[in-house]
Amino acid sequence: MRVLVSCANGSGTSLMMMRTAQKALEGLGFEITNIHHCSISEGKNTARNYDVVYTPTTFTDMFKDAAARGVEVIGIKNPMSAKEIAEATEKSSLPERFLNK
Template identity: 40%
Template sequence: MRVVVACGNGMGTSQIMKMKAKKVFKKLDIAIDIDHMSIGQAKTAAKDYDVVICSEALTSNFNITNNKTKLIGLKNLLSEAEMEEKIKETLDI
């Protein structure tokens, strides 16, 4: 499964989100290939990923028209518990 995490600039916050997402997906026993980038980059690249994770406030930047890509918006970008809950909900686990 290909996953991308995105923040405003694609620097610090998305790197931390990437580490947390790796832990959560590992806990859920889901193998992933994960990248991090800015919202601008992710907006263009989203179609190439199965899951896009970003802030709830930034989800409106995405216009995902395929049935393959799932968009997850988080209120607290650093909460593993929220991330796990939303991943389970979005992927029907």
């Protein structure tokens, strides 16, 4: 699964959220083939190349075009919460699409 983590500037928060998302996804049994963190401006332009975008809830509207193309966009309130990321992922279409259950 190709994962993009995007926040305002693409430095501190997105790096920490990327590590948290990786931990949560691996804990759920997802195989990550590519994971990248970046700023919102870069993310808007590259999101279509990923299967899922994790971003703070305040930025989910920035990824409407990617969502329209089938990219799962997941808004996160607490970027450091592996539990929140795991729960949001479980409620999404990702388990059905990427896990053999």
